[in-house]
Amino acid sequence: MFCSNCGTQNSDGAVFCKNCGFSLEEGLVKETEKEIPDSQQPVSLEQKASTYAGPQNNVLVSQANAYTQSSVGDNDASASKNQNAIYKPIGMWGYFGLQILFGIPLIGFIFLLVFAFGGTKNINVRNFARSYFCVLILWIVLILLFFTIGPGRALLDILLYNLRYL
Secondary structure, eight states, X not given: OBOTTTOOBOOTTXXXXXXXXXXXXXXXXXXXXXXXXXXXXXXXXXXXXXXXXHHHHHHHHXXXXXXXXXXXXXXXXXXXXXXXXXXXXXXXXXXXXXXXXXXXXXXXXXXXXXXXXXXXXXXXXXXXHHHHHHHHHHHHHHHHHHHHHSHHHXXXXXXXXXXXXX
């Protein structure tokens, strides 16, 4: 199906033109009204050229209309600002500050839990806190394994033996 406004080829079930946004249903009604008289009259090459030049001129008008239509969506600007605040990137100093904060013995662990489990709207801060929490859990597990089954067991026994005699 061709658009009667700009001449672009569209799919058969399309309601609007994919190039200019013109309603194809209106164009379809106009084309059916025009087709009956036009099919009875022979068309010369000059008439074909003038009809072909007509939609080309309309393309410029429809592009201008498409441009003004895109400026109508200013209501979405506030939604995009909210969306941008959620995904705002963290700079190098932000990561550095978060690591210092999470490194504070008790307060840092509390902030780590709050940020990791949804205490912030910024997804990047939350994901960093979750990754820091996962690394902390891995270190705790490795240290426990070291002191229960590895060479750390011998060090633990020596430490406990020496503590008895103090």
